Amino acid sequence: MSEKSFATSLSCIDGRVQLPMINWIKEKYSVDFVDTITAPGIDKVIFDGNIESIKKSVIISISNHKSSHIVISGHFGCAGNHVSENEHFIHIKKSVDIVNSWNLDADVVGVWIDENFAPHLI
């Protein structure tokens, strides 16, 4: 009897990023399912500290599904956070720091999704 394993993706609402992130996370962490929490330009939303609803969702994923990996992504051509790649990196890294500060029992990483919609750990 094996319990299904989960990880958690915090990504943009953009339909181009969902499958690449889910596939990348399943492969990297060998999990069965990926809980996906979305907001337009989520790296900027967390960077700006608008975390109430996102935090609630993350805590459900961690406590109910025992997710042990949280992946925060930003992507090329984001309509919700229309800034340079460098600014995205700043937003993603700060978002990782913010989510780490919640002291959840999970590993938190940041990912950049490039113009070919390929994810890269940053």
Ligand SMILES: [Zn+2]
């Ligand atoms: Zn976006």
